[in-house]
Amino acid sequence: MSPLRHEIDVRPAQAVAALLDATGERVTSVIPPGYEAYIRVLNPIQFRDGSVVSWTDAVLRSGVEPRAWMQWPELVAVDDVVLPDGGVEPDMGGPPVARATHLIEALRPDSGVHYFASWAGYATEISEPYVAFSPYQHEMVLYSGRLIDDGGAPLVPTTATGRVPMYWWPSDHRWLVGQDIHARSLIVGCTQTVARTILESEHLDAYPISSSDNVRGEEF
Template identity: 30%
Template sequence: MKRRGLGLLRPLGDDVSAADWAVTAARDFADHAVGSLVPPVFEAYARVFHPARREEAGRDVQVRWGEVAAANGRRAHAGMQWTAITGSWKYLHEETQPGVWDIEPEEGTLPAVQAEALVQVLAGFTTTAHECFYAVWDGFGASAVPPAAAKVRMPGREMLLLIGPLSQAATVSTETPPWEQSPSLWWPADRAWCVATDVDLMSTYVGASAACVEAITTAPELEAWPIDSDHGITYDSDTLNPVVSPPA
């Protein structure tokens, strides 16, 4: 699926009160926890891993983190980190592991295929799929969001607020072509769940009901694990694999 423009998403104007609950509830960004991205007010949380890709017979094949971990003798779990399961920082933006993966996971954006699968799940757990709020980090260099959009001052990440139907989460790009950029934070008007994709991460986090998280983590199209809102989101938060320190 290719994302094209903002579609039905539109600026909300000067009133950003719809985001007050998220601004107030989110943990300090310096905590570097799941709750710093998704407000820690939900019953349960899920981590959705952005897949790597491997070239096979002229086409891209999605590669799950669990496959990468197994190939490197590491353990797949909810808190795994890319440098820990690959074993080196050289596999972040530099080298690849031919035969395992050729293109690293998308950083800072939820790939369209995973976005569509996630939307299919989330649609069954809200009564306001027709009205969702989308916050977009205002630091993107090729932003397609109108400059008049009102600003939401999330901890550590100021964002611009849009409104539109849930279906748009899987089809729009908040950056101008040829770049594809998912929204940074989105939730329905009934606040039944909330989705966050931080600009620096290769994962997307969801806060929701326990039933919704179970549906996300069992969806065959997604590689997702239940996770706690207190869990860390940095490279050194992998508690089951050897943590590799970044180069000096």
């Protein structure tokens, strides 16, 4: 885990917000346009003992064809999908620590400072200064920190409340991770090379998507 530094100078967050599509609910409203590839990474179904199962595995075991934009409420409502006994619905607004670790490994960040944004509305979260991010104009607080230690091992970013932030990006914007506060998945904008690494990871439940796809709300 890597505690983050709260930033008063919000210009790095303003730079990201200015790139987001302010109208509609497309992928480019969450992640800026212009990346070679866009990926949706699904948070796993969790069990009380700490183990997890991916959405894809659960759907395939039920004989149903998985798809990139499958939604948790839809899976619960489909008679043909048999969800694992004792499984708990995926977290909203942030990935589990283990999945965040594997995503960091796939992103291959350098040892420099990265930026992070977390919703100001979380209980006990720092609330200002903030920058409004589309598509819902949520008030986002800026943090900074590292994603790998001196030995290259992943450092999972956390705010003072212990939350993994909703947005992560390096200063050069070569990739960007983002999500809505109610999302049970992450969206990543990146190069084709990084996209292949994410899609080929046995630890990440990920699908290629298009920048023009609509992002449906997951707070049913």
